[in-house]
Amino acid sequence: MKRGPLFIDVTWHPAGNPAGDSETSSMSIASAALNYSGLETVLHLTCVKHTRTQISSYLERAHGLGIRNILALRGDPESRENVNATTDGFSHACDLVEHICQVHPNKFVIGVAGYPCGHPDASSYEEDLLFLKKKVDAGAHFIITQLFFNPEHFIKFVQDCRAIGIQVPIIPGVMPIQSYDSLRHIVNLSRLEVPKDMMEVIQPLKDNDEAIRNYGVDLAVSMIQRLFESDMAPGIHFYTLNREVAVVKILKKVGLWRSGPSRSLPWKLAFNHRRSTEEVRPIFWSARPKSYIYRTQNWDEFPNGRWGNSQSPAFGELKDYYLFYLKSKNSKEDQLAMWGSELTCEQDVWNVFYQYISGESNRKGITVTSIPWNDDELSPETILLKDRLVDLNKRGILTINSQPNVNGAPSEDPVVGWGMPQGYVYQKAYLEFFTCRENVEALIQVLPKFPKINYHIINKSGKVNLANCHKHRPIAVTWGVFPGSEIIQPTVVDPVSFKTWKDEAFELWNEQWGKLYPEGSYSRDIIRYISDNYFLVNLVDNDYVKPESSLWMLFEAMFEQRSQNSKDSALASPTTN
Structure with a gap:
């Protein structure tokens, strides 16, 4: 049964x-x-x-x-x-x-x-x-x-x-x-x-x-x-x-309550008959699946397990009307209570991300249960990385998407499992975040020391668009091996979709957060400044077999490099007596 x-x-x-x-x-x-x-x-x-x-x-x-x-x-x-x-x-x-x-x-x-x-x-x-x-x-x-x-x-x-x-x-x-x-x-x-x-x-x-x-x-x-x-x-x-x-x-x-994972894929499959061939999604929308479904609702063809080139029509062009889901389950008053009725500096914004990940209440005793880039509360996978993410967000790495590396976990695993029973699932560590120019400059300097990490770095205008992988070749970041089945590769990072996603990701700053404050207010100006000047970055650690991802070593190297850059800048600046 x-x-x-x-x-x-x-x-x-x-x-x-x-x-x-x-x-x-x-x-x-x-x-x-x-x-x-x-x-x-x-x-x-x-x-x-x-x-x-x-x-x-x-x-x-x-x-x-x-x-x-x-x-x-x-x-x-x-x-x-x-x-x-x-x-x-x-x-x-x-x-x-x-x-x-x-x-x-x-x-x-x-x-x-x-x-x-x-x-x-x-x-x-x-x-x-x-x-x-x-x-x-x-x-x-x-x-x-x-x-x-x-x-x-x-x-x-x-x-x-x-x-x-x-x-x-x-x-x-x-x-x-x-x-x-x-x-x-x-x-x-x-x-x-x-x-x-x-x-x-x-x-x-x-x-x-x-x-x-x-x-x-x-x-x-x-x-x-x-x-x-x-x-x-x-x-x-x-x-x-x-x-x-x-x-x-x-x-x-009566023994019909299903325990363990109920996901046939890492993301929840829509039962619309037009999506019956859908087997692959870009990871960027994993925390905003409703937006992705809406934007692709008129596609006639979806990428499948042999996805190949992301220029394929199967990846399609997402509709521009990507903010349909602006209507939050929280009222404007609730959002202001969570995200701050008044912002005084960038660190106030960092604290919202930190509180969302940590679960700690803000100064008003309110728990931050959502941010604009996430439809729901933290996923169980994110909780596995909680301590690491808390530290990063405190330091201005504003994380909006992540997954831990997994090397052959049972498909029945209650946190990372998906697909048919008796299989094994794998995934590469992935992290996506906004951060300031100084952090990006330091990151670019240390990334060559970590050759197994792929990256995409882009700003709001798209004029800065850096990557160390093929511009049209997706990277599989999740896959599963099951009895009597081909390997299933349902989640990818690809540069074409990332360019499309960045428009949505940056616009959410202003449309869902900034508009909570009056035009011309200092709070709104802070949100607009972050949207205009921060960068959107994603990192993929291809060395998924290691017990711990190299991403965390990369960030420590980045912070050290930034500190050194600050010292070098101070030494290079003229001084007066």
Whole structure:
């Protein structure tokens, strides 16, 4: 049995416009889950109160967003007595399935609803089974059932379906009972009858949500165990009601909670069908994957494991609109609290980077949980380098991306593991950072002493663009070796993408940080100065087999060289008495 979620589903919410462009529309949520969260997604689609033209437009939009799975439902009519279709519309889910198959053939995997206890509007259980068969015969590929409280109802339901020729997968729908009010609400909507023995347990506990939740967890676990014993359930569909705590407990108790790495690649794969051939990404966007996905959403071809030359059209040209993700999960007030409501010098900015890496609170007692170049909090890999990075950021090496060297770690490793089980993963130490001209000058002087380190150094304008590697040849920085498979090389450093990334990286200084302060303010001027005068540098240590990367020796040599440069400059300057 597959461990981990096969898909999530997004309900067709009646409020507002479910197919609209707002962030809370059903279509937008489904698209974000699919494309940016790496979750296979099933979009619910109801047909009552919609015309054929509207339904077709919804389907076209869903297809354009990469959505390929639809749960075709009738939806709730305005009244139980009035289920007739609107003009040029549909009365039943069966009509919707037929429409999808006829007008949009082979574009979608279609699911439909099944009712182990019979649909409340059907005249009989037998009639409802025949109507379900019509939906399957019309083109439905799978069935998700309404919730039920007795596993024997589902077992009998599957047997009855098979007896009349329904052969598609039937997934049982399980709703953990999480509170008395939510149970009563769902029962009213579904018109299910709660078994008497259940009510005798629940009724005395109705004011104790924790006790009811524990009972619901135990009930769901026993149901699922019985369903799996029957060999009738290919998996479980949870009605979570957007509350995950009970579901996590259930999964752990039935042995379906997946431990260890869940990544098929070092980065989270988007399930948009157009990205199905995507096997390689530049490392520069590893902390801003949503930006990378957005900028490459219209690519028809992606680099694969035999990536070769970065001038290949498979690397494509990223769209210039790279700041779409400016809207932070933190408010302007939150950002100012983390990054400083007033900046007095460059070192104030250094301290923000230091606090982000170290986890120490700032002077206001606020923890810095993000910076503009990172979508989320520190990754487990970054934490492995924490002590080293803390020291560098204190000294003006403002790190925005990193990975430790790895020499044959098991693919199941909870921190660096990815890919198939029983494999081994490798990676070269990588570090990317902003720093001042004086540090760059010293770095350039000492880099020849470290021939196994590749570098790219660039400023905002691109007029300074230094590297010691082929201008069109990517460098593999992550790869994996797995049983019965070719070597997979999913992360690269390449100069072409680095030039594109530097525009985004430098602009984030002003667009996401600088604009927090009034135009003309000293704080804003400091951010603008850093953006205009600092350099963006990436370093790759190719000697991944060493226990510790040579990058740290390089930085010590750089700081010593800078100190020497300062002394030489002071000696060369004229003095007066």
